[in-house]
Amino acid sequence: MSTKKPLILVTNDDGITAPGIRALIEVMNEIGEVVVVAPDSPQSAMGHAITINNTLYCDAIVIDKEAPQKEYSCSGTPVDCVKMATRQILPRKPDLCVSGINHGSNSAINVIYSGTMSAAVEAGIEGIPAIGFSLLDYSMNANFEPSKKFVKNIVKNVIANGLPKGIVLNVNIPNLDRDAIKGTKICRQANAHWVEDFDKRTNPMGRDYYWLTGKFINEDKGEDTDEWALQNGYISIVPTQFDLTAHHFIQELNNWNLND
Template identity: 65%
Template sequence: MQKPLILVTNDDGITAPGIRNLVSFMNEIGDVVVVAPNSPQSGKGHAITINATLTFEEIHLEGPQKDYALSGTPVDCVKFALDKILDRKPDLVVSGINHGANSSINVIYSGTMSAAVEAGVEGLQAIGFSLLDFAWDADFKQGKKFIQKIVRNVLEKPLPKGVVLNVNIPKLKEDEIKGIRICRQANAKWEENFDERVNPHGKKYFWLSGYFNNMDSGKDADENALLEGFVSVVPVKFDLTAYEYIAELTENFKYES
């Protein structure tokens, strides 16, 4: 039987340890093609390049996969791969492994998850993976068993159209992770401020800072699953319509002709 074709991308750059580990894990499951940014693109969200040209090159890294570095965003990488590099649609698109969490509200800022969402827009099966460890030398292998289990599950039992998975892995050793918990997005947000500073030339500049505020105590929320030592899996839809409010809003705007 033909192996599944797996497209791998990320937002930390094509040589980041997270994606190199993910590529290694995927090589054990299918035929892998990597199209990833040639430089870090964290926090880009669903940005696309419209005011500059794009370039790409094939690079030769360890493993049997083909690796292509693109001078664009994670979403650009998915679009470009489908139009210019792949000769058939991939059976799965995986993004990551991100250095740091993409749980709760982070999903809307994340280039990692935006790449997965873009694949979903194109009607493809897609998963974004993140590890709750910002260290460059983070141990991504601790999530291998869970990542491969989730990937194989999606390949065998495809997701509904328009749904992609947001997977976050706690910073624990593999034998310390309690399992996988299917969750909802937690009610949490960043409380931010711009720290005002002055450079050596006397000119003001600002540095974004703040803290993460989890306001959700629900056991089914992804933030709390991670705190309890579980891999959190949140099914994500790119349709942002608040369907439950349509009837009320329609009533509010009624008028007599």
Template identity: 70%
Template sequence: MTEKPLILVTNDDGINAPGIRTLIRIMNTFGEVVVVAPDSPQSGMGHAITLNSTLYAKQVYIDDGPQKEYSCSGTPADCVKLAIREILDKKPDLCVSGINHGSNSSINVIYSGTMSAAIEAGIEGIPAIGFSLLDYEWHANFENSIPFIKTITEKALKHNIPNDVVLNVNIPNISKEDIKGIKVCRQAKANWVEEFDKRKTPQGKDYYWLTGKFVNLDGGEDTDEWALEHHYVSVVPVQFDLTAHLHIKTLNTWNFK
């Protein structure tokens, strides 16, 4: 009998979030599951790690399992590091992060704790996928995303994700019947245009509240933003080598010597 794959599950919304509880349930159909996730929400943490404070992890019992679960006081990247170095006795066959409450398409991947956890696994040579649903509500309906997460996970386990690549998966917040399919895309050129709402405390001290709007500057029909807008699940292969290789030759013409 073929040994079941070992699957590490994590997220950035916290170990009690409905999204990760759904993802755990899905992964239990594929293999042996170990959960290491933050004990509180860590959205927008990017690839932050804990350096100047104590890091804690404890085994918790949230539902009937059969997975083993650990609650961690650190960031999503901390969770993956701790899982690999201290909790697991062997390297996982797959790491999945999510299901995130909200979009991680286009530029959001840079800020995302969900994707940073997946990227941390990828850095360690572990195939990894970040899953996000385009619904920021705590009690979002994750059931519509289940068939697509199962399909992508099955294909990833069967065909193997390319080395040094992590998959960024975003799912439209519509009924599964209205989703047209799964589309492999590039990351759209889009970003947030931030504004700061300046306010005063009752004591007269200035403080700021971050606001803004999302602007898609990309008219391409091969992007994640286009796919999501047209009711497709988007799959973007993300590389964590940030070198702009095409421009090395140009910079060498600057004659730094």
């Protein structure tokens, strides 16, 4: 590590004024030079969406006059924010991108719906070490204090060790007091899914509409999963990749009669 402060890009999906990102910025200011490029409004569950059929706005703003970071509010998705930061705003490739702290879990299959993690993955695609942080509390009044020490330690480890090409970290933090958190656990993504339900209603004009609701079902009993870690008081850290190839199935597929 050079003695120069690392350049850290901070983003999220709950929007630039969410308490979770404010807590993350505070911790990052203790470690590096911070630039924030985050959505101007909540972008939860946006997955890896990007804005190609619409215009994007991105404006410098000051949210905290006392704080040292530069901040930009962007009309796009979390992935748009990362692209905008690296191509338009930052003076050089950042040393790290952190996303979050998300209000709510991104464990198990949630990683694929998550705007928080998609921002981290986008940074990873661009060759930037990246981490997504989430706290298991959906409330806007969630208490991020207990998370700070752990976030700082994980970030310091990533800066010291780097991350291999093609891998970002998905960190989920249980909603517990600091002393009740048992530490971190390296995990695999639990094989869990959502069983959706649609709440059907009729609008004042007589047209039916729906709200998406659902129940999270974890049938994975493994003690090496993120779900197990979180339920047992640990912070889960899942190394997450974006090569989606199921390499182990290539040979089998070659036996199919696909060229008849």
